Amino acid sequence: MLKITEASPTAGLALSWRDFIPQIFSRNPKHSLEQKIADFIGVDEVQIECSGTAALVVALEAIKTLSDRKYVVISAYTCPWVALAVLKANLIPVLADSRPGHFDFCESALKTVVNNETLAVVHTHLAGRVADVQKTIAIARNVGAFVIEDAAQSMGAHLNDKAVGRFGDIGFFSLGVGKGLTIFAGGCVVSENPMLREALRRTSGALPSKRFLEARRIVELAGYYMLYRPVGMGLAFGHHLRRKLKRGNLIQAVGDDCSFTFPLHQVGAWRKFVGANAANRLPSFIGQTKLLAENRLKQLKKIPNVQVMHDIVGGEGVWPFFILLMPTEVVRDAVLKQLWNKGLGVGRLFIHALKDYGYLTPYFLEANIPNAQAFASKTLIVTNCVWLSERDFAKICDVISEQVSHV
Numbered sequence: 001m002l003k004i005t006e007a008s009p010t011a012g013l014a015l016s017w018r019d020f021i022p023q024i025f026s027r028n029p030k031h032s033l034e035q036k037i038a039d040f041i042g043v044d045e046v047q048i049e050c051s052g053t054a055a056l057v058v059a060l061e062a063i064k065t066l067s068d069r070k071y072v073v074i075s076a077y078t079c080p081w082v083a084l085a086v087l088k089a090n091l092i093p094v095l096a097d098s099r100p101g102h103f104d105f106c107e108s109a110l111k112t113v114v115n116n117e118t119l120a121v122v123h124t125h126l127a128g129r130v131a132d133v134q135k136t137i138a139i140a141r142n143v144g145a146f147v148i149e150d151a152a153q154s155m156g157a158h159l160n161d162k163a164v165g166r167f168g169d170i171g172f173f174s175l176g177v178g179k180g181l182t183i184f185a186g187g188c189v190v191s192e193n194p195m196l197r198e199a200l201r202r203t204s205g206a207l208p209s210k211r212f213l214e215a216r217r218i219v220e221l222a223g224y225y226m227l228y229r230p231v232g233m234g235l236a237f238g239h240h241l242r243r244k245l246k247r248g249n250l251i252q253a254v255g256d257d258c259s260f261t262f263p264l265h266q267v268g269a270w271r272k273f274v275g276a277n278a279a280n281r282l283p284s285f286i287g288q289t290k291l292l293a294e295n296r297l298k299q300l301k302k303i304p305n306v307q308v309m310h311d312i313v314g315g316e317g318v319w320p321f322f323i324l325l326m327p328t329e330v331v332r333d334a335v336l337k338q339l340w341n342k343g344l345g346v347g348r349l350f351i352h353a354l355k356d357y358g359y360l361t362p363y364f365l366e367a368n369i370p371n372a373q374a375f376a377s378k379t380l381i382v383t384n385c386v387w388l389s390e391r392d393f394a395k396i397c398d399v400i401s402e403q404v405s406h407v
Helices: 033-041 052-064 080-088 107-113 133-141 194-205 211-227 233-247 250-254 269-279 282-301 329-339 370-378 390-404
Strands: 047-049 071-075 092-096 118-124 146-150 170-174 187-190 321-325 379-383
Touching (some): 033 187, 047 052, 052 118, 052 146, 052 170, 052 187, 071 080, 080 118, 118 133, 282 321, 282 390, 370 379
Antiparallel strands (some): 047 187, 321 379
């Protein structure tokens, strides 16, 4: 049955009709999307790409011009697109296990796989949470490897008052649907190293312009404006989700059915103009979701035997949704059975650790990642969407509490 009114699975910045009015055609560089994001992050320059995945590919291709190393270390529990970006750049992905009960790198596991043949380590600040990037940098620097910060879901997050994405050699963010600021499909890449910035410019400048695909993205962005709201999410997202869940196709339900073929092209001026207008509301939106999260975290902390992912000491992340680690896989699945198809923004982030996706298994046959696999088996996510009522959030907490009580 089609459910029309429901919560978004992640707190994204909704577009306003004002974002589409004529002043978006201003040519003042100070009003550009690039400059507004640069000012927000605290860097001199931002480069817009057609997706967060494309931003990572551009970053990898840029550093390839500076080194002949071939291995890229990535988290064993992260978005499958990260592994596909490494392969797209004709590099070799290597998995490093996470620490127990978390998505962040296990220090000993990272030291085991990082060596003098490592080109780069991709450090992930997952779901807006600030992970220990300085530990990663120390290990990578010891062997002369680059560090790329994956802050796809973390624009606006800080560590010791410095924006994430600025600690490594290169950082990238997603401007995709539900990632905060969006141009429907987009991303951006940053570096404070002049040599790397030049390499990034050259790499991106060589990408083609694809007018038909860009026209499609404009239509999709308009669709996002119309449907990313309580009335519309059922049609845009919920109907698809429930159909896949009914068929038992969990990978498609969460969008983990990634493809080795994905577009790399330049982003048109029109979508950038729309994004620049929306960027004016990003700071207040992040503040609004932070206040929501503070209240909701108090409720989640009252549930025994459930761990909520937080930032490292000194970190202040953003809150598109909450990652919860349940005591067992059985409890996690019991909660999802009651809530996943109810339009309340409860679900799963990634179905597997990277090694366990059939299309990626051949690349990671020898990877030993028990902590990441255990984490994948026991986690669920709860939205921090602004239009999820507090009554419904309390209902979610009640269901989790009830299932945990059986442990």
